[in-house]
Amino acid sequence: MSTYLGWHIRGYYDGKILLLEEGFNKEDCVFLDMELLRPGVRSVGQHMVMYDSRDKSGFWDTLDDCISANNLRHYNFKHNFIAKYPFGTVHLLLSILGQRITIPIEKSAVCPLLYTDGTFKNQFNYPENCLSWLEFLGADDAHNPLQKVFIDKHYSTFELMMELRILFDDIRRVGGGRRGGDKITISNSRGKPIQLTDEGHLPLETTLQAEAFLGVLSEKTLWPYDKEHWSWGPYRVTTYRKESIVPGQARYYDLLAKNPLSLAITSRNSIEYTIES
DSSP: OHHHHHHOEEEEEEEEEEEETOOGGGGEEEEEOOOOOOOOOOEEESSOSSTTOOOOOOGGGGTTEEEEHHHHHOOOHHHHGGGGGOOHHHHHHHHTTTTTTTOOOOOOHHHHHHHHGHHHHHHOOOHHHHHHHHHHHTTTTOOHIIIIEEEEEEEHHHHHHHHHHHHHOOOOOOOHSOOOTTTOBBBBSSSSSSSOTTTTTOOOHHHHHHHHHHHHHHHHOOOOGGGGGGOOOEEEEEEEEEEEEEEOHHHHHHHTOOOOOOEEETTTEEEEEEEEO
């Protein structure tokens, strides 16, 4: 979005903490890889958020400004959970933007794009569902960037495993030998924000790790990392409460009555949601 639309990254949200650059509000932004349940707040995500599309109970209006992959097909927990979207938000964005913009996908970009959200695992675990979604996203169109990712014969299975091993090594190197080199941590296990600098910026170690991983992605995708488009502060910090419940129709509508900021039905046993403290 930064490379092809000139967007600027103004903050981060992990369901517990929102870091937003000073001078900006939620309504100024487009939240990526999540569904924000607020009219006037734009978002694009790939999570299952609807319990039963036959009983929307006014909930649908909160998603007027949201592009949600599963909602595009009216997929919901009660009737379609097994067929939920199996890829990452980036693949949805590639399919949409590729209708207007030529987005080249180099061979070196295929591996990180299959790594995103465990897409390479889902291809082998749920091939029927993946093929259904590729058809829906128009991946067989020669102008669709997804064709280069999923259909063109770049790698044998063995070669892809080798490329994934190299990527995993890169991520560990960025993370100083630990897991998580591909993530920006903005809260701890208790849901408290990490300690920002006195000026309200991310800690230097966090910023350097993030920039190192963005450099890896830029090298592999050939999508330039433009430092001027990325903000590392100063931030305004908002703390939320993240909880979970077991899916159930009554519990789901009790949850909606709490006016959650975001939610995701992550498994048959859990709905994760965020409410304002």
